[in-house]
Structure formats: C-alpha cells, structure tokens
Amino acid sequence: MKEKLEELKKRLALVSDLHNAEGVLSWDQQTYMPPRGAPARAEQLATLGRLAHEHFIADQVGALLNELADGAAKLDYASDEASLIRVTRRDYDKAKRVPPALVEEITRTTSIALEVWTQARAESNFKLFQPHLEKIIDLHIQLADCLGYSARIYDALLDQYEPEMTTAQVEAIFTPLRTELTALVQAIARKLDGVDDACLHREFDEQEQWDFGIAVMRQLGFDFDSGRQDKSVHPFTTGFGLGDTRITTRVDKHFMPAMLFGTIHETGHALYDMGYRPALDRSPLAGGASLGAHESQSRLWENVVGRSRGFWKYWFPRLREAFPAQLADRDAESFYRAINKVEPSFIRVEADEVTYSLHIMLRFEIENALVERKLKVADIPEAWNAKMKEYLGIVPPNDAQGCLQDIHWSIGSVGYFATYSLGSMFAVQLWEQAVRDAPTLPAQIERGDFAGLLGWLRGNLHTHGRKFTLDELARKITGEPLQARSYVAYLKNKYGEIYGV
C-alpha cells in the first residue's frame, strides 16, 4: 500500500504544481500583466488547465485509487492517508463524469458571455445578456445531469462549491433565517437615521490607507515572509503552496472601509490558506475545505472581529493617529456605529451584515428555479425585483443595479452564492465555540492581541486543509451541524443594541 500511495502522491503533486502555476499566472494577470499580454496568457492558462486535468483524470490515478480503496477503509477516517484517498476519489469521480466537450462548450460560452455581460451591465440591458445566460443555464442543467444527483438538480451544482451539502439542507437553514432577517431589517428600517457614517466618506490618502491596512494585516498574523498584498480591480486571495499566499485589495480615496475591510476580509482567507499542515502540501488536501469554510474565515475576521467594538477599542486610537483630520470629531464608539450602519441597498457586495444574506437567498432561490425550469431566464428581472421588494423593501431602478450586478453567472459560477451565507453563519458558530474554549479571547482582541484566536482557528480548523466537509467540520469543532441559530442571535444582539430595536 505504501508504494502505491507514494505513486499516487507523486502524480497528485504534479497536478498540484500545475494548478499552482495557473495560480501564479492568474494572479499576475490581475495585478501586473500589461493589456496586450491577455491573448497569450489565455493560451498559457488553457494549456496548464488542460494538462492538469489530463494528468488528474489519467487512468493510472483511477487504478491507484481502486487499489488503495481496501487499505483506506481500514484506516482512521481522519488520517492523512484515508482523507487523501477519500477526497481524491470524490474529486476524481466528479472530474471523470464531465465530458471534455461539455467543459469546452462551457468555457467557450462563458468567455463570450463575460464580455457581453460587461457591456450589458454598463448599458443596463438585460436583453443583451439574456440569450447567453439562457445557454449558460442550459449547459449547467447538462452539467448537473452529468455530475448526477439524487434529490434535486441544484444539488449537483452546489456540490461543486460546497461538497456534499444539499439544497434541502440549505433551504432548511435559509427558510427560518429569512423570516428573522426580514423582521430585523424592517425594525431597523424605521430607525435608519440612528447611525451617522459621514466620516467614512471623507478623503483618506491612499498611501496612508495602504500603510494602515498593512499594519492591521501584520498584527492579525499575516506573515509577509510567506505572502504579500497587491492592488487589483477585484480583490481576491490566492496561493501557490504553503509559503506563498497573496491577497489583493483596492483603495477608494472617498470610501475608506472599501480597503480596510476588504483587506481584513482577504487576510481572513489568507490566514486559512497559510494554516494547513505542511504534510498536506502539494496534494488535493492543501487549502481550505470548501468555499463556505473559506468564507467563514474571511467573514469571521472582517465582521465578527473587524466590526466589533472590542477590535476598535484597540485600533481606533491608531486609526485616528493616521487620519487625525478626518476622524477629529469621532471616538471609538461613534466609529464602531458608523462601520455597522445597516441600510437596505441594491448591490450585494456593498451590503451590510444584516441585509447581506437576503441578497444571497434571492440569488439562491432564482438559481434553483432556473435549473428546475420553473423560471425562464427572460423573467429573471421581474422575479429579482419582486424578491428585492419582499425581502428588503426596495426595488432597483434598473437591471444594472439589479439582476445584472454579479459577474458569477457570466463566468459559469452557478451554485456558488449560498456559500457566502453559509460562511457567515459558520463564522459565528466558530466564534462562539472559540470563546467557550478560550473565554479571554474578547479581552485579548481589545488589547490588539489576535494570536489566541488565530491559534485556535489554526488548531481546530486550518490544520485540516481539505480533509473534511463543512458539515463534518461543524460537528467536529462545535459538536453540532452547521446552524443559523448563533448567527441570528449574534445579529439580533449586535444590531438590536446599535439601533435600539
């Protein structure tokens, strides 16, 4: 068994190297590549992606997995070896089920659709995008059929981003959550003037913002010997092995939170990527468990920690030192309130903690209806606006601020959105457990000491890499399945106090 396992690891390491190389090329594409480099870069990325895929789905990999199956069954489920074989099998079977012709068709369709979507959004012209989205939905129905599912067609698509999570599980979580959130939003909507965030819109020097962001990253535990931050239009986190994790950010001179919380958010992702056990490197177990698990880390640091009163007890004096003029008339408390302003708005990525998940549910429901053929693509704008009205009490003035706002569908990310909210929930569930395990964590954070929290996350979550599913992690770490109860309580407490509702 040992020999076959080594052979499997060697093959997977090659695939991992190719994916890491793709990662470097993509990072460069979004940070430093000159514009005319795009066509050649597309060829390079396509070649690397194809080779990685070919080497991964090679018959020899399948044969090794078969030969190792009996031995793996005898091993501890949580062991590196059993986990490697289990997770690789899962990935392998999925990769084998999709015909290369369908992958190519999706790639071709979405590369055109992305261009069209960009134009359609600029012109707020849904009709322009509609035929492309129709094709994308058709192709994803085919994709789901290839991938297979037992209960709901959406299961197959969701599973790509959140392994083994089902549509029914998400609905069981989302349905009561929606009731709670809409009630909270309605209560706050009557008191919108309760928070003044004017100070965030003053002019903040870009270099000063950058320097402050770097100082925060460093203190949260981001290791600059193993990573870096650069600028890009759309912030993201990427990594190319354990010693090289990179985040990007964007700086808005007239809206300081864009960079500050963006940086903390991506730092959360990066700390996760920097934290798996070195033994898992260059294997399918390297990295984070799922998109939901990853988002739990970005949101835990951004929201649960970064938008907490305790965090700013330490940081506000430092922020005011960096920006004395802009913050002269504020204190930690009024700043805390400003960065937690709640207001129903049209754009998901700008939404506050309370309204955010309602944006997600809307998308999740529409995607489900689309792939179940209960909603036509042509009827998306109407459905979108009706749900906006129902959940947030507002209707977008146009489709650019409505159903055309997100890039996801144009690039073929159907089944993705729910993971954002699952991550938000899991963040709070983890935080509660962390504080149960280490009751002094909040006090440490008030002192600007984040090592305790990072250490807890490292030991309980990060260390496992991709070994477990989100639900397995929830049970393992918190003793219960993923749940929204803690999340709802957290939002009600925090925003009830801020808004007096």
Place this chain on the structure above:
Amino acid sequence: MKEKLEELKKRLALVSDLHNAEGVLSWDQQTYMPPRGAPARAEQLATLGRLAHEHFIADQVGALLNELADGAAKLDYASDEASLIRVTRRDYDKAKRVPPALVEEITRTTSIALEVWTQARAESNFKLFQPHLEKIIDLHIQLADCLGYSARIYDALLDQYEPEMTTAQVEAIFTPLRTELTALVQAIARKLDGVDDACLHREFDEQEQWDFGIAVMRQLGFDFDSGRQDKSVHPFTTGFGLGDTRITTRVDKHFMPAMLFGTIHETGHALYDMGYRPALDRSPLAGGASLGAHESQSRLWENVVGRSRGFWKYWFPRLREAFPAQLADRDAESFYRAINKVEPSFIRVEADEVTYSLHIMLRFEIENALVERKLKVADIPEAWNAKMKEYLGIVPPNDAQGCLQDIHWSIGSVGYFATYSLGSMFAVQLWEQAVRDAPTLPAQIERGDFAGLLGWLRGNLHTHGRKFTLDELARKITGEPLQARSYVAYLKNKYGEIYGV
C-alpha cells in the same frame, strides 16, 4: 504536408506555453515572490520544465520532423515553414542527445553550487567553491561529449548559447581584437585623469531616476501596453509571448548610471523580443536568434546609441531638468565624457566599453583550458590573475573581485561568456549598416527620434525571430560575416577622441 505541419505547430505551441508559464513564474520569483515561496516555486518550475521537455522530445515530434524533412528541403530556406522545421530539428536533436540523468545531475549539482558560490564569494574563499566547480566542469565535459562536436570540445558548449558558432571562429575574432584592445587600454591608462565622472556619484533621488528611465524607455519605443519594468536584484529581460515583454532594473541612489544604462540595456533586449513577426508566436522561432544576437541589441541601444554624443544632445537638457542640483556644473559634453570614462577595473559587469571584452576573453580562454583539461580548477585563481595583469595591467586583491565574481559557472552556464562580446561587435556592425542604409539616423537620434533606428532593426533583424544563426544574420543584413573590424574602429575613434590617444 500541411496537416503534419499543423500537428507539429500544435505540439510546439503547447511546449511554448509551458516555457512561457515558466517565464512568468521565474519573473515573479525575482520580483515579487515572498521568501518562503521559494521551495514550492522550485517544484513548480521543475514540473513545468520537465513537462515541456517531455512534450518536446516526444517521439511524435521526431516522427513529424522526419516526415516533414523532404517537403522542407523543397521550400525556400528563409520561409517560415522551412525555418520552423530546421530550427526545431536542431533543438530536438540537441535535446535528445542529453540523457535525463545527466540533466538531473547538473541541476542537482548547480543548485548546491549556487549556494556555496554565494558564500564563497562573500568570504572570498575559492577553496570552498573549488570541489563544486570541479564537478561542474566534469559534468560539462560529459555534456559536451553527449552533444557531440567535430573540432573542439568547447564547440558543443558554445553551441548551446550561440548555435553553430565554433570555438575557432571566436578565436579568429578574439585574437586580433585582444591585441588592439590591450594597446588601446595601455594608451588610455596613461591619461586616466582626462575624464571626470564625479557628477555620476552624487545623490540622485530614486523615484526621479525611475521616472526618467521610464521616459527614456517610452521614447526608445518600448510599448507599455505590451510590457512593463519592475525592480529586481539582478536586472533581466523576459517575455511570455509577443504582447508581454518585461524588463527589470535596480536603482542605486549614489551611482545614477546603474539604473539609467541598465534600463536602456534591457530595453534593447525587450525591443528585440517585441519585434518578431506575429506568425512566429508560440513556436521555437519566437524570440531572438541567439544570446549574441540578443546582446547586440542591448549593447547597440546602451552603448552605441545611449553613450553617444548625439543621444545626449537631446537627453542632457531633460536630465538636467530632472536633476538641476546634481548637474548644475555640467553640460552635455562633460556629461558625455563622464559616462564614457575608461578605467581598468576588476569587476566585469562594471567595466567600460573598452576594457569589457578583455574580461570576456579571459573567461573564454579559461573555460576552454578547463574543458580541454589543460587547466585544473585549483589553478584558476592563478591563471585569472595572470591574465588580468597581462590584459588590464591590474591584479585583483582577492578572489571575490577575481575568479569568484561571476554567477555563471555556479549555475552551469559554461560556454556563455563569449556571446557578450560577439554581441558588442555585432552591435557596431549593424549600426554601420543601418547608417549606410539610412544616413540621417544620427541626426534623428540627436532630435530624440528613435523610430527610424527601431524600424530598421525591426525590418532587418527583429522580424526574423530565431530563424537564422548569428553568422547568417550578419551575412544577410550586412553582406559579410560577423567581424570585429567595425568594433575596433568604433572604439578607437570614440575613445581616441575622448582621451586624445
């Protein structure tokens, strides 16, 4: 034939994509990669290099080359098709002749040797490096035996960097050149005080230097939509396809020419890489013909143009505008003299135009003696110092400033050095032809107009990519083989005038 040629091109495009991906990873390694990214990056580069090699030496490529041979023989030698088959055949045969085990052994040996060399140079301790260099020389003798040669063992090593150039050809050029240069150096050595370059050592703001360098690049014709400049410890040029060519530079606050002429030098390389016909992209014909051909472009722009009186007629007023305090007491003429100061010195990379090739000959002769087993590695320091005394009239005070100064041997670049001087010569040979063809070029340059020269180089040299050898290019463009006559005349005229000798 058409179908087989398409099949060959498709296979070569894949190899080209992998090499381009390697290029991006190497560029990143030297510019932005955090230190702990190194081990994983080494794995990624090794994997890409191995896959590129495997795909290139695949039996199918050999079979296609065989099948295409008859057809190619009937085509015009200079056609894209005949050239592709000819150059690919040459590369393929070389790649096939070297056993993978030897390549691995060289890689393993040099990766250790590089570390040891770094330490040995820091401590000026040749004995430390000696056993590693002995092994490297042994391995390169084996490599030469695998590659094959008819006259001299050094031919096989030289051929890796300067295809089809022979040791005898280089010697026939170097021997009279050495006589001329040593005489010129001796004449100038008696008048060293004739040039005052103190102004170059004043303090020049780093950002101002950077901005001036970018302005020069732009005016020379560097297209920033198809490339960029970044900082690195060792300046270099790289490219990943026709639309993405990058250079790096380093900025020394207390020696302004380091960046200024470094930038012009790398811009010369980059303009070459940006200039091949698009039809040659993603093939072995993309890029420059050889290291010598490449160096002709960097040195033409850096020295023949960038250190000319005419160039500074245009640029000096602009430079003084950027640095009014530092250059207040200088004019274009005294600045021209300063940047052309000649002085025998120990370090090759800091050498002036006149002494530079003597540094090269010394290395070329020592390398030859080593692989012909006429010189022992242990005796290098003595041989080095004796030649320094003979050619430049000075003896290094230690090996760090002598035989340990260059990185080349430690990384296995044996056979490389001559190409620097071949490039310097070819630069002047090209320049003379360019002025014969377009007599107004010098006047254009005095006006800051470089489009004429770039256009001439594009049309006569760059367009061909890797189709021809250096000697073929010399004959094709200038009507005679590569020669040192023009180079000697150029140096005698220019420096005879400056130093009155």
